[in-house]
Amino acid sequence: MQRRIKAQRQKFERSCIVCRDFVEKTSMKRIAKLKSGAIILDQRQNMGGRGSYVCNLEKCLSKCVKSKCLNRAFKCNVNDEVYQLLLHDA
Ligand SMILES: [Zn+2]
Numbered sequence: 675m676q677r678r679i680k681a682q683r684q685k686f687e688r689s690c691i692v693c694r695d696f697v698e699k700t701s702m703k704r705i706a707k708l709k710s711g712a713i714i715l716d717q718r719q720n721m722g723g724r725g726s727y728v729c730n731l732e733k734c735l736s737k738c739v740k741s742k743c744l745n746r747a748f749k750c751n752v753n754d755e756v757y758q759l760l761l762h763d764a
Contacts, residue, residue, distance in 0.1 A: 688727035692734040
């Protein structure tokens with residue numbers, strides 16, 4: 675029973691790299707690390723690669739930028755441009 679609930683959650687929801695809550699993908703921003711190594715804001719959430727998700731909320735987005743959560747999530751230095759896009763590209 676519990677396993678079934680978990681599977682359902684995983685289908686529609688992703689864990690926010692900032693607050694760790696499970697949120698529906700449609701209410702989040704996806705940041706993807708492509709095979710080339712480039713890290714981009716994946717606006718349509720269909721770019722493939724390894725994805726990290728952040729709630730589309732001011733508190734999570736600004737905290738993500740301030741504490742550079744993407745660097746931790748992708749274990750590398752993420753360009754400031756990506757962080758700026760997160761904040762300004764709604
Ligand atoms: Zn969050």
